[in-house]
Amino acid sequence: MLELYQFEHSAFCLKVRLFLQAKNLQYKVVEITPGIGQINVFKLSGQRQVPVLKDGETIVSDSSEIIQYIETITNEPELLPKKPHEAAMAHLIEDWADTTLAKAARLELIKAAAIDPSLRKALLPNDLPNSFKGLIDNLPCEFMNGLTEVLNQGQSTALLNSLEKLSNSVSSQPWLVGDSLSIADIAVAAQLSLLRFPFSSGESLFGKGCLGFADNPRLDPLFTWRDQLEKKLIETDPAIL
Template structure:
């Protein structure tokens, strides 16, 4: 049985969950609490980041590496193209999207959500240990400072992150159009990566997170303005998730 160590809120973990589900793999989820997760993950892997899977005494860390492992585990419903050119293109897209959307959307969203502990704490603690909300409330000031420092979250980086997200969405839509794909004419890890990492903006019902009903105004306005550019990602999510 595969064990997935994760944060439910994480869009990189959503990418790993999607890959596991798409490949039809049975797995058990271990939801961790931000901050406290470091000790648990460092027992398994070199870095403290999630997602991490454990399977048959093997440990795989990182969403891209997890997809590699799953495609090696089963040839059914491959996410990585076999043809060398398409394979290279899919991996390049994934690397670009991890950086330009994955990291950027995390920075941008947390920049505003961390100003609203009443909203972000239920999201961070969702489906974690029963005491998670209490611990996070007590230590939120410290956790917020650590997250901002570790992820380089501030006014300047948030503004730069939004520019990167907008540029990436333009590139995605120019390449895929309204009903195409990022590589070739079929669904690959590139498409999965794009849609999964955009879930904080898409906020699909299947992404089981208690989204705030009254999010920070600037964040809400950004999501509203970008909605026309998110239609392709929404189609991919609806069709393949």
């Protein structure tokens, strides 16, 4: 049985889950508590980040490496395009989503959580005691602000600009590369979870997100596309939780 070591709200972990769901593979989720739980991740994989996939004796870390590994288990359906042009486009979009989009979306979410205590609380791991959650809830915003690396306006505008183009693209045709689902769609959809939370983030977070993104009508087609993609895959999710 495949085991996925993950954080509940990590976009890179969602990327691997969506890929496993699209491949219709059974897997077990092992929830890791950020910080303390990463000691076990380190013992298992020699590094501290999630996602990590365990397949018997084989341990793979890094979402892109995991995806390459899963592809060796089954290449059905084809999510890593084979035609050279499509393969290049899918690779470049995945790389953009994992780097530029991931970083900008993470910083936007930190900014949003700094000004919204309820978002901060909802993002905490489920297994934290309620008393501790209450403490976080009451931390003054200035304290959170002091901890954050803030996106400047130019970076927010650049992110919005790229997302509007993607929003227009999915309005006219559903797949970012070729004429079927690929890793490009999955990688982008996963990182969008930080800007507006999907169904899989749970009731307390679904639909919430970063001001200027989650509530931006120009991005609505993009988040609706993401929600439909996730819903389609979740309906057939073979995960054993």
